[in-house]
Amino acid sequence: MAKRIEVSDLNIYYGNFLAVEGVNVSIEPRSITALIGPSGCGKSTFLRSLNRMHEVLPGARVEGKVVMDGQDLYGSDVDPVDVRRQIGMVFQRPNPFPTMSIYDNVIAGNRLNSKRMKKSETDELVERSLRGANLWNEVKDRLDRPGSGLSGGQQQRLCIARAIAVEPDVLLMDEPCSALDPISTLAIEDLMAELKERFTIVIVTHNMQQAARVSEQTGFFNLNGVGQPGRLIEFNPTEKIFSNPDQKATEDYISGRFG
Amino acid sequence: MTATKAPTEPPSQQRVVRRPGDRVFAGAARGSGIFILLVLAGVAAFLISEALPALTASSEEIPGGEGLGSYVWPLIVGTLLGAVIALVVATPLAVGIALYITYYAPRRIAAAMGYVIDLLAAIPSVVYGFWGLAVLAPKLVPFHQWTADNLSWIPLFAGPASASGRTMLTVGLVLAVMILPIISAIAREVFSQAPALHREAALALGATRWEMIKMAVLPYGKSGVIAGAMLGLGRALGETMAVAIILSGGGAATINLITSSNPSTIASNIALRFPEATGLGVNTLIASGLVLFVITLAVNMLARWVVNRRADFSGAN
Amino acid sequence: MSTDTQSAPQLSAPQPGPVRVERRLPRFAPLGLFVLGIVLGAALSAATGFSVTSTVVYGVVLGTLLVYVGTRAVEGRRKATDRLVTCLVTTAFGIAMIPLISLVYTVLDKGLARFDGDFFGMSMFRIVGEGGGAYHAILGTLIITLVATIISVPIGLFTAIYLVEYGTGRLKKAITFFVDVMTGIPSIVAGLFAFALFTLLFGNDFRAGIMGAVALSVLMIPVVVRSCEEVLKLVPNELREASYALGVPKWRTVVKVVLPTAIAGLGTGITLSVARVVGETAPLLITVGLITGTNLNPFDGRMATLPVFAFYQLTQPGTATQAFLDRAWTAALVLIIFVMALNILARLISRFFAPKTGR
Helix, strand or coil: CCEEEEEEEEEEEEECCEEEEEEEHHHHHHHHEEEECCCCCCCHHHHHCCCCCHHHHHCCCEEEEEEEEEEEECCCCHHHHHHHHEEEEECCCCCCCCEHHHHHHHHHHHCCCCCCHHHHHHHHHHHHHHCCCCCCCHCCCCCCCCCHHHCCCHHHHHHHHHHHHCCEEEEEEEEECCCCCHHHHHHHHHHHHHCCCEEEEEEEEHHHHHHHCCCCCCEEEECCCCCCEEEEEEEEHHHHHCCCCHHHHHHHHHHHCCC | CCCCCCCCCCCCCCCCCCCHHHHHHHHHHHHHHHHHHHHHHHHHHHHHHHHHHHHHHCHHHHHCCCCCHHHHHHHHHHHHHHHHHHHHHHHHHHHHHHHHHHHHHHHHHHHHHHHHHHHHCCCCHHHHHHHHHHHHHHHHHHHHHHHHHHHCCCCCHCCCCCCCCCHHHHHHHHHHHHHHHHHHHHHHEEEEEEECHHHHHHHHHCCCCCHHHHHHHHHHHHHHHHHHHHHHHHHHHHCCCCHHHCCCCCCCCCCCCCCCCCCCCHHHHHHHHHCCCCCCCHHHHHHHHHHHHHHHHHHHHHHHHHHHHHHHHHHHH | CCCHHHHCCCCCCCCCCCCCCCCCCCCCHHHHHHHHHHHHHHHHHHCCCCCHHHHHHHHHHHHHHHHHHHHHHHEEEEEEEHHHHHHHHHHHHHHHHHHHHHHHHHHHHHHHHHCCCHHHHHCCCCCCCCCCCCCCHHHHHHHHHHHHHHHHHHHHHHHHHHHHHHHHHHHHHHHHHHHHHHHHCHHHHHHHHHHHHHHHHHCCCEEEEEHHHHHHHHHHHHHHHHHHHHHHHCCHHHHHHHHHHHHCCCCHHHHHHHHHHHHHHHHHHHHHHHHHCCCCCHHHHCCCCCCCCCCCCCCEEEECCCHHHHHHHHHHHHHHHHHHHHHHHHHHHHHHHHHHHHHHHHHHHHCCCCCCCCC
């Protein structure tokens, strides 16, 4: 199911402010693509534009093309809601729905859309998704408890289970481990390695070791100064980026000589 | 803003596909908001249209026979008088209460005390009228007598003192009790929002609690108190039942607070006369209601303006 | 300011230390001085013909004075001013308590006389003297308040949703501003509006409960909008984004994520707005009026309501004056009970419907 995403000449705006300029990139299916770069360089903004979450903010808009499976996601006849069903997202801070149980959180994507399902089907979906998120063994005895009662790492895996339960083609992760302790982080990284068999994964991270550990491709974003738009400076296989980058700026950033 | 380059297209919203459910729901939400604006416009329009006959009628036809102006004038004086007394009495008390609850009361019971003060706002105004008539008015009779005996050189207390206590003074005090929770609630909010940094800085300089409040809390809360007082004023101007029950009313315009022949207020005059009014009498009362509407609208808009201006400033902090 | 605390070596300090020990009154001395003032006040009051009022007035004034003078003599001017203000703000709170306690006591005292089965079981139909009750008025109040709630809650809630979820630019600003302005409309003006509206639509003699309900709605809608708006703003944006990212349309996100998350606050706010209008008298007085019998149809004819019933029982007593006054006070008592019950209900809602976070 995993799909390739082709981005061409993408400009991203907040109102009249150009936040990210001229991104051209091809994201490979069944692999993990990491986006790194300093704070405020637009990597999260770029990630959010891939499933049209960017335009949720008032005044935010995008120019250019994001093509998945031959279809432009920003085409005039495309419903952003459908895009988001195909491209799931996991956020920086775990955000399970506080009014729902663990069980209901997992099937939230279906239930909020009032999709009719048999009880046996939903049971099976919940188990499959929670197993997929490596959470099943920890929560199988308390599926009816509130999701907000779990630990931070468990909550984040619950959010991943929730995202994969709607069976998307692509999974976007916006610094999914930055609010977690090292052990939970390791659990999520292991999970990502498993998930890439089935999904195209794009992850934004501040942690360069993490990018080096988990990803096949890495993109480096940077900006020339405050108020300037962010740009994709370099996009290469992770090994190359971390050993022999094409750009001086990338090397400076990787080796900590940045800014 | 240092936007690097102008966008190539005009910054119009991209054409977004919207689901029918979204369109209906957003439309309902937007429609409700617009409906509220229409209601407010409707209040003004209907009042004007029903008041129009009284505005255009010859002065002999207006109840009292001397025209709309001389009919409404004493009522305006009465309305303002009662509200101003209430404001003068309630504001300092409300500030004291707010300070007490935010900075003096023991932490554990401060919330409960706030709740008790809020209860004052929950009591229906008709019950305040009952209490004013049955308890406060008789209790104030000696005070009325005392002011008439000793302070009659002040025009406000020229006398002769009412024997029943059903005077503008009593009304003003009841109104003061009624607007007390409104003012103190807003004062409490702004006082508790005074920046902890400033308060702690003052205390660190060795200031006593009062000096800390004077330096860090009152300057910060001043405009909030003013706005609260104006909202209270708006409430006092429009208060009906308490005035209607307590005041015997019906006198000419006077600022003498302690006689038994005070002018009534606009609101209470409407409440008392409306059920029996007919023909042009109804229109006259609605015209007076229009006057009240305009006065309270002006006071409230001014208050909101003060509040919003303050919000703009505090946002920067 | 700092010179005060740092100059002058420790004259009065028994042992040297980093903090200078100032001359201080014992901990309970200010309270003792205040009580002494009260006692003196009582004595003064007794000398001029004893009364509770004068005891309290003299006592508080003398007590405050004693605390100020005492502190000033021992601890200095700054501490004395501090204590003086403490006395003043505490007194302010005490003064505010007087009307509340007096009012509740009076209403209980006078209202319990007719707080009986007949009051809740009988109307005033064909009753001119003693007996009778407010059955018709209680039902009328419940019906009219219910109709007003049915009108106000959808409009108010949808407006709040518009302001928080959809609103942008001028329209949002205008609605926010005019909702604020609307909270200040005098209740009698709301009544006049309803009267003018229905008179224009149905003629001069039209009277029905719905007129009162419309008037109450004008008062209630802005309160509902404001409280719902505050609550909806508290719902974290993260939850909305989580829902969007699952491919849920905006309106379903609002209905199924935002509203359930805010349900406790919404329930509390709406209940309090009902409490705000249930005791309104003036708009009902000039629209719905009063009848002695029971009318349960809010769309036809006058209805009795509790506040208006109380008002007329008090101001227009018939032959058996005391019976009328008793009914008036009992009606006031029932009204207060209604309002208090709604306030307590609001607190319970906020406690029981809050999102569960326990493990």
